[in-house]
Amino acid sequence: MGARDLIQILFFALVVKPLMKLLVGIRVHGKENLPTGQFILVANHASHLDTLTLLSLFPPSDLVRIRPVAAADYWTRNPIIHGLSRLLFNILPIPRSGITRTNNPLRIMTESLEEGYSLLIFPEGTRDYGEKLGPFRPGVAHLIRKFPHIPCIPVFLKNTGRILPKGQFLPVPLFVDVVVGKPIIFRRDAKLEEILELLRKKVTELSHHAD
Template sequence: MHRSCLGSGPSRLAALLITSFAAALTGARALWRGSQPSTGARIYFANHSSHGDFVLLWSSLPPDLRARTHPVAGADYWNKGCLRRFIINDVFKGVLINRRPGSGPSDAIAQMSHILSRGDSLILFPEGTRNQSDTLLPFRGGLYHLARACPDAELIPVWIDNLKRVMPKGRTLPLPLLVTLTFGEPVQLGHDETKEHFLERAREALLTLSKEDK
């Protein structure tokens, strides 16, 4: 793991500044429907349109849960440059996944399972990439394998509305718009459920939340 070149001292201040700026800019509000904040291990899975997605989701959690909730992110992006490494490692305590050719998916599942086994939570984007379209992409298999490996962790769908318009891909400065994060009911993996069926159910859970936001 890369060590931060800015040190550990500024991390709390940086977290406060980032969360305050995100809240002031977007007016983000969290709607809990069917689930409430919990100290147990959870996998928050959400739609993905911007690098700001995990920042707002993390910021929307109660302060006592943020330190135990870790975004899952690509090491190839976040290990580029001192500032990115500081933000993901020191501020958000992220789980960096190696996406280079030759790295097996079992390694990533093992990384994430270790976090959940400690009772901490994860923020995951099962589309696997930032999506600028109006259609939710099919989910990749990681969510299924993680749910199978960690059956005691709750899977909470979270629909992030409007962030694509606040921080569109390629834009340096965000636009001030209202963002809503809707937390839905937990999704459970069936004992004999196939990967395809489970992933489609999880995707439908997000789509349902998106319609409730309208």
């Protein structure tokens, strides 16, 4: 275990988890669906709180094997934000535009999965849709086709977009509901559109369990 791992574990055990308990109070439905092995977790995205919420579902010692996939244009825009997000959350930055052969997001995520990491992916690719579920970008489906044996976990996050919406920095500490769906194993020959459609349908279904 490296120094970075230790810092992340301590940061979550001593700061994030207590704060999430006292200020936010997360209610998890379907906790038993959280996998212990490698996984690709797919969730809706409305807030910076999403990553914090998802990471705090796991025991801090497991976090070093999980990387939240994050927009490089936002999270690496200056060295301080880049350094901190790498240090405390172990983000995996991928570009959203100006994609070339060398910085292809699919390649970056593939390498990470091959190294044994689990990934947190927000297929909407942005917080812009807020509490509504936007269209899913196809990258996640490409990834799943390459790694059909890794279970895909659909998750719905409720209220994070009300607590800390895009553009706001003052939190309104409502309760967060997290609904974890059953792991999905796709067929080897599943089509891209099929995968995307099913994932989006699953996340939408989970949103109905959030009350």
